[in-house]
Amino acid sequence: MIKMKTIKKIIGLAILILFFAPLTQVMAQGSPPPPPGDVGGGDTPIGGNAPIGTGLVILTTLGLAYGGKKVYDARQKLEE
Numbered sequence: 001m002i003k004m005k006t007i008k009k010i011i012g013l014a015i016l017i018l019f020f021a022p023l024t025q026v027m028a029q030g031s032p033p034p035p036p037g038d039v040g041g042g043d044t045p046i047g048g049n050a051p052i053g054t055g056l057v058i059l060t061t062l063g064l065a066y067g068g069k070k071v072y073d074a075r076q077k078l079e080e
Contacts, residue, residue: 017064021057
C-alpha cells in the first residue's frame with residue numbers, strides 16, 4: 001500500500017517538473033537574421049540546427065522517474 005506521504009512527494013515532484021519544463025523553451029533564443037545581400041550562411045552551428053532542449057527534458061524526466069522507482073522499490077524491500 002502506498003503511503004500518503006509518498007503520494008504527496010510524487011505529486012509535488014510532478015508539479016515541480018511541469019512548472020520548470022516550459023522554461024527551457026522560453027530561455028532559448030534564435031540567431032539574428034543574416035544581413036541583407038548575404039548569400040551564404042557561415043553562422044550555422046557545428047551540429048546543424050538540431051534541437052536538444054526537448055530531448056534533455058524528456059531524458060531528465062525519465063531519469064527522475066526511474067530513480068524514483070528504484071528508491072520506492074528499495075524502501076519497500078527495507079520495510080519487509
